[in-house]
Amino acid sequence: MDRRTRARVATAAAGAVLALAALQGSGAGAQTVAADVSSPADVSSSPATVCHGTRPEGSLPDLGFPDDTPLQRTLNHVDKLAYGRFAEKFTSMAVDEEDSSADVYRIPSASFDAAVCGIAEKGVTLRLHDTDIDEEGLTAIVDRISEDMGRWDGTFQLREVGLDGRGHVHIGVDDPETAEPILRKAFGERIARYLRVEYTPQAELK
Numbered sequence: 768m769d770r771r772t773r774a775r776v777a778t779a780a781a782g783a784v785l786a787l788a789a790l791q792g793s794g795a796g797a798q799t800v801a802a803d804v805s806s807p808a809d810v811s812s813s814p815a816t817v818c819h820g821t822r823p824e825g826s827l828p829d830l831g832f833p834d835d836t837p838l839q840r841t842l843n844h845v846d847k848l849a850y851g852r853f854a855e856k857f858t859s860m861a862v863d864e865e866d867s868s869a870d871v872y873r874i875p876s877a878s879f880d881a882a883v884c885g886i887a888e889k890g891v892t893l894r895l896h897d898t899d900i901d902e903e904g905l906t907a908i909v910d911r912i913s914e915d916m917g918r919w920d921g922t923f924q925l926r927e928v929g930l931d932g933r934g935h936v937h938i939g940v941d942d943p944e945t946a947e948p949i950l951r952k953a954f955g956e957r958i959a960r961y962l963r964v965e966y967t968p969q970a971e972l973k
Contacts, residue, residue: 939967
């Protein structure tokens with residue numbers, strides 16, 4: 768399955784991450800389901816709402832290219848909402864092109880859900896997940912961590928940091944078991960709940 772993060776989602780771990788070397792200078796068919804949330808601050812692993820598109824194919828105003836797929840047209844309009852009047856609600860988005868679907872992470876909003884579900888074309892599925900932070904808030908965490916990526920030298924290597932497209936901040940390191948407790952202590956539990964610390968190989972300079 769070709770599951771990847773939408774390019775418009777800033778500094779995503781699937782593509783536009785901030786690598787250490789670089790920093791050093793190198794309504795439509797909506798179905799409500801039970802959300803699996805371990806605490807109010809956590810991103811729900813199960814969608815709060817699933818929308819199956821009912822809008823006729825090609826009925827959306829063109830915001831991209833004439834040969835866009837129903838999924839691409841739908842997501843162009845989701846972007847317009849997410850970076851427009853619902854910017855304070857939108858967190859991130861991950862796209863599965865093979866399945867013609869996307870996972871949209873947002874602070875719960877009935878009006879945002881209705882707007883997003885209402886533009887989904889037939890054949891497109893949108894899964895809406897609950898979060899408690901918008902994209903601006905996550906980006907601020909990314910900026911704070913990436914300001915001094917060499918701070919941890921001697922304990923572990925911080926190799927990349929960026930949004931993961933699923934409501935978290937991805938942190939790539941050489942030794943996750945060592946790094947995670949150090950990062951949690953350094954940034955506090957309020958920020959740590961958004962961090963996902965994972966092994967990332969050393970980037971090769973070309």
